Amino acid sequence: MERRLFLLALALGAAGRNAVAADFAPVLPGRRLIFPADHGAHPDFRTEWWYATGWLSLPDGSPLGFQTTFFRVRTGVGEDSPSAFAPRQLILAHAAIADPRLGRLRHGERSARVGFGRAGFALGQTGVWVGDWRFALDGGRYRAEVHADDFACALELQPAGPPLLNGQGGFSAKAADPRHASYYYSRPQLAVSGSVTLDGKRQPVRGKAWLDHEWSSELLPEGAKGWDWVGLNLDDGSALMAFRLRDGQGQALWAAATWQLAGGGARVMRPAEIIFTPGREWRSPRTAITYPVEWRLRVGEREFGLRPLFDDQELDSRRSTGSVYWEGAVRVVEGGREVGRGYLEMTGYGERIRVG
């Protein structure tokens, strides 16, 4: 998703400028994704991420939202440096827990250059780590492990079926211009089991999650101010990924959506079939940014309402990646009843985002 492209653009800033010397691999239409090889890292590309989000329930039945994200970044710096510390590849990781009883997010992050066993990634199979944070595909299940200051999780994510290829067989366009594109597949309806430690108390959890794996070398199109993205697991076994890019006036520049059908198979929607309509707004007391925390989402003939687990799921990572955005657990409502759960991400509602 370009949402993450945006995050990285913010984080990396002039890495692009410094990258003149480096030869980043291009994203081309028509390349067939091959698994499990494409579960692994693609270090020739500039950016890559494994982005897991989902709903968990504690033994007492109370819900939690979670996200764990591992970015791999090729900086283009020090490509020919003889030093073992050369910052050619970086791993940046984020994790957050949305706990309605706390009413806001717990957040943690790690970053390191690849080398000395401090951070790294695997080729040919999902495997990425920084310090004692790791995310890997192991025996058909993903394992996610993070240790932040005020929480920790150790989760196993069991895929329900083959990867869901977004766009044209995994070639996901971000604009009319084919230069702005990525390789992008999702793993919806992941069955989660494991444990979450909150306030020093470790508790077993179960739930449903969503994984995105995406890699690219090219930045976002000019004129994009922010984006809105959802990954929704519906109760009937189907799943929906949808995003749109907004311009400065809040108008959609581009939109895309992919249906995972309940019985297997996928359906890719055309941009015109996707309409994001903002609803109730919430204003952050910390940053004074106003977010539409409720939405109506129309995809083809279906229309869903999105209701947040709680309002304050704003993530302030200005200290690390330098951006403020809203990323949180939402319930999916259709015809007045809950039909699924998922994650909503909204960026670019604050100050104008500097890209590149």
Place this chain on the structure above:
Amino acid sequence: MSGQVMGWRRLAPVFLGSLARRRLATLFSLVAIVLGVALGMAVQAVHEAALSEFDRGLRNMAGAADLQVVGPRGGFDEQLYARLAARPDVAEASPVLEVEARLVGRDESLQVLGVDAFVLARVTPQLLPRADSGDRFAIFAGDGVFLSRAAAERLGVKTGDLLRVQAGSAEVVLKVAGDLPALGDDRRLGVMDIAAAQTLFGKLGRLSRIDLRLRDGVDAEAARRSLQAVLPDGVLVETPAAEADQAANLSRAYRVNLTLLAAIALLTGGFLVFSAQALSVVRRRSEFAFLRAIGLPRRTLFGWLVGEGAVVGLLGGILGVAVGHGLAWGALALLGGDLGAGYFSGLAPRLQFQPLASAIYALLGVVAGVAGAWSPAKEAATVAPAQALKAGDEAALHGGRGHPLFGLALLAGSLAACAIPPVDGLPFGGYLAVACVLAGAVLLLPSIAALLARLMPVGGPVAVRLAVARLAAAPGHAVVAAAGVLTSVALAAAMAIMVASFRDSVDQWLTQLLPADLYLRAGRAQSGSYLDEALQARIVATAGVGSVAFTRHDGLRLAAGHAPVALLARPMSAAGGGLPLVGQPLAVNGPSLWISEAVQDLYGWRPGQQVELPLAGKPVRLTVAGVWRDYARQTGAVMIDLDSYRRLTGDRLVNDAAIHLAPGADALRTANALTALAGPGVLELAFPGEIRTITLRIFDRTFAVTYLLEAVAVAIGLAGVAASFAALAAARRKEFGMLRHLGLTRRQIGWMLAQEGALAAGVGVLAGLLAGGAIGLVLIEVVNRQSFHWSMDLHVPWLSLLTFGGGLVALAALAAVLAGRQAMRQDAVLAVREDW
């Protein structure tokens, strides 16, 4: 009791009025105390400023690190970082490569830290760089350096400018990419990416330091022990505080020595108060008797007389604190935070008013005043009023015979004190010995005075006979005047002997250590500059060069909690030729090691002993072949043969070269050819004479402050002579009048006074020189050895001491005559009649 309090106020004019009337004597006492307090305060304030700055700098550098892994100056294997970072008890590890980069073409260097910006935030956030472009990853740029404000100011550069620095013997250009906003203003420092630093400065695979943050709940000491177990030899785990302690310890001895000198100045001040009060009490005997007769209680009298001393002391203390801060300010501006001793380079300390220390020093003034007034007050209070009321019962000063036995016991005690080993790195035994010698000498002073009087010729002019008779019959006055002279002369003589011995030894040491014709180096030993093998070959091949001895410098960590020990590798003969050896060298089989006296003291190594030296991360067994004297490295230095070093470590680089010219070669032409071997400003060339001059200049600068203290102490001592004679001359007007009646000319009376002054000062000078000689020996053999771990050869500057002593006696005679002039001018008849 409030009545008593009011009583103090009521009687104030009776006593304080008297102080005001004896302005000259009071002023001298006051000045002495002001100077003593001021000097102590200044030393304290300057060092506190420098140390707190140093400490803050270190804390900035260490940040939130719980432990630091440090190693030899050349660094250690970077794989240790992977090993330590993976340890379960380590939450975060921050690798640091520290380089002292010399700026090309200027006599200046910049401390550059190669860091991993990602881990800084969690370990040492103070070092986090800020790119001017707002670009977070600008830190990774291969040539970008981020400067602290102090560094940018000192170097006169701003973001975007280029900085030419020396790496090895080559030149690299760095770009100033931003600043270090979280770092204190006073630290001169540059930060760059660790990969870039390793690459640019030829330190691939090396780290200088790893800062560790431990997981919550992990005990730092336990972690230190368990981590130390996995580290190779010569790489140590330390708490960040240890480094601050090492720096503080290093300068502490110097600071304590200075403070001690200030204390002696204060002591001299106390003696002046004593002599002023003692003389005043004598003069006011009948006054006190009268006051006692009309109903002043004994205790009140005693209290008031001590109070007089306390008032002088308090005034002196307060003025002294103020003057001390002024002196400190000036000293910081002129000499820097180490008063010229070179402990805190790269720092710009700021003076801060310290209420507690100031109060303590003001209080010390009061203590000096009270101590000086105590015994005279005691004597005044015990005077029986009935006798003292009789007119004419003055003059008898109870100097007494002193306490010769107690004095001798103290002198014996000082010998014993010299045997006390250092406590916490400080030579307290030495200080105790100094105090014992001084106190003993003061107590023996009356005996010395009596002895001197007996030795004086009986004949001679009448004025001389009168003066000698007075010394023999009433030594009290002379003793009182001489006590101040004694302390100041003892101090001055001791310092003169110590400094002369030190300077002489340093001079000889330099001559032994610098036998070559030319010295060439690629920058300071600490810096990242070196001469590589190609350059070494070209140096040897340069026309005019006869033979070359290369030296490699490194720093080794021998034990936790100790500052690094310098390692010097240079061609060595089996007999240690060319080294300033202490004692005979041993014939040793296998690789031999030559240790400095500091290593001998600090690590207990002895000649003949087999020791392990961590070279290139491996323990290497070497035999100590001899001990050499090293005045350059207080924390210790070891020397091994260059070939052995190369064989053991594989390190082929060197830092400097001692060059003997080929016969008939022109020194200047050869020097020019050598400098032309590398880029302009890269190689530094020095002639031994130059090095010697510079070293001795630094030496003299270091001791400038002590010269100042000496001068002050001597001035105080002289002031004491003048004050006591001024006080007594007034009281002796009747005596002078009577002598004039008997037919003495004024000139003869003046001559008599001069003799008396000379005799009093002579007693003080003689005793002071004796005591000073003893103290000088204590300073050389105990204080210096224990503080700085170096020995020196005794060198007594006889001529200077004799000149100084003679001059002081003459000055004292002059002071006595001047002080007595007032009394001599009085009409003789009137003086006899007069009661006051």
Place this chain on the structure above:
Amino acid sequence: MLEIENLSRSFNGRSVLRDISLRLAPGEYVAIVGESGVGKSTLLNLIAGLDRPDGGRLRLDGEDYALHDEDALTRLRRDKLGFVFQAFHILPHLNVAQNVALPLWLQGVERDAADGPARQLLDAVGLGTRGDSWPRELSGGEMQRVAIARALVHAPRLVLADEPTGNLDPANAARVLALLAERVRAAGAIGILVTHSLEAAATADRTLYLTAEGLRG
């Protein structure tokens, strides 16, 4: 009332005073005359409490000296005795009025409060205008007049004068002696004038002769 009974004092086995007795009532002013070395000063020191007798008894207004320790004797002198010395003992760093006020200061009277009585007494000895002068500006006679004022300023019960004119020329001496007698009588105190001069002794009400044998009327 000063009561002296069988007072004796010896120094190093040499008896100086033997069996001296004397009773003086308030308002009595006596002169004690004797040759040098006969013990005049010793007697005076004993009466002043500056020395202790070997035998006999001293009482002033019923207070027995023997029962007083040194501090109590100091208080007795401070509160009940006034002194005039041959050597004046004027403090050079206090002005004239302050010198006179000194006994009051010692009694605990504040400096301001003591100034009035001191100046009254100065007036009484004819130095009313010299209160702010410094001692060095005074002649010998004037100094002794200051001393007389100081001896009386705190209304003592007993005034002791030891050769008060020894340092003065005859004209000044006569004036000072007359003034002393007048002021002691005016104060209603007991006065004891110790002198070797019969002329001086004549200014007292009666003269007692101190000899080796004792005190005679």
